[in-house]
């Protein structure tokens with residue numbers, strides 16, 4: 292039982308950074324964001340056919356959803372798909388915490404349905420998964436997925452939904468050249484076999500793989516991502532140089548190649564776009580072909596960097 296088809300684009304758009312205040316150096320990302328810039332991102336994305344927008348209640352404590360809802364008012368609701376999440380750690384104490392959190396997301400996003408609704412993490416799979424069923428039945432949620440779940444948790448969620456005639460329709464985990472745990476734990480393989488789209492988040496490692504940052508030009512001081520990644524930038528140079536070199540040969544740039552790598556591995560990357568030209572990079576990424584040798588070389592350089600980019604919110608897979 293599904294509520295129509297979920298359209299899976301080559302790349303989905305992430306808006307965690309949109310939850311920051313927009314001031315340089317503040318918040319998780321510390322990037323400068325402007326209303327005009329975000330509007331141009333939405334327009335370019337629409338023109339390029341990137342229609343799936345990912346957010347979560349906890350990105351900037353509702354701010355990302357608010358900002359995204361405002362920006363997308365310029366488009367018809369049928370022109371885009373919304374993906375947002377129930378975060379167990381932020382659950383209220385009412386009888387229906389998932390339905391209540393969904394209502395808040397709907398209000399902030401200015402809509403009456405969510406195309407793809409996620410359980411953000413596997414805090415308690417048997418407890419939270421069944422709450423998705425009445426939301427699917429009501430039509431307020433069209434499709435459901437699980438994020439940050441390991442293989443046995445994904446299978447458990449699938450069994451719980453299956454008993455009600457539904458299924459896990461998407462999986463979303465951290466997956467990048469530097470962090471391939473989903474592949475090593477057999478999650479990509481499982482998704483392929485079950486025909487479940489696998490969404491890869493942080494394919495650019497929050498900008499550390501964009502090639503735009505390095506020891507001389509670190510991530511914005513004061514931001515959380517700077518704390519995580521700035522110390523690793525020297526080890527990442529050989530990899531980002533190679534990404535840039537492969538890109539040059541196809542009229543593309545380093546981040547486009549990092550994104551193309553995830554596509555080549557069968558994933559749908561969710562890329563956090565903060566500037567209009569990032570959308571052009573996603574268009575290029577969709578056109579890049581990587582040979583098996585190039586993929587092996589990139590993965591070899593990534594392994595040689597010997598960095599652990601597991602997020603503080605992630606369990607080991």
Ligand SMILES: NC(=O)c1ccc[n+]([C@@H]2O[C@H](COP(=O)([O-])OP(=O)(O)OC[C@H]3O[C@@H](n4cnc5c(N)ncnc54)[C@H](OP(=O)(O)O)[C@@H]3O)[C@@H](O)[C@H]2O)c1
Nearest residue numbers: 305306307322492493495496497498501546563565569572
């Ligand atoms: N389910 C989960 O637990 C979870 C966790 C993390 C993320 N996510 C989702 O996945 C999305 C992506 O992750 P993320 O935003 O954390 O990190 P990301 O996509 O790896 O990196 C985003 C950063 O990379 C830079 N960038 C993006 N596109 C670029 C391009 N074409 N060229 C150069 N630089 C580019 C931007 O930095 P500058 O602003 O410095 O240019 C941007 O802030 C999130 O927005 C969120 O929707 C989900």
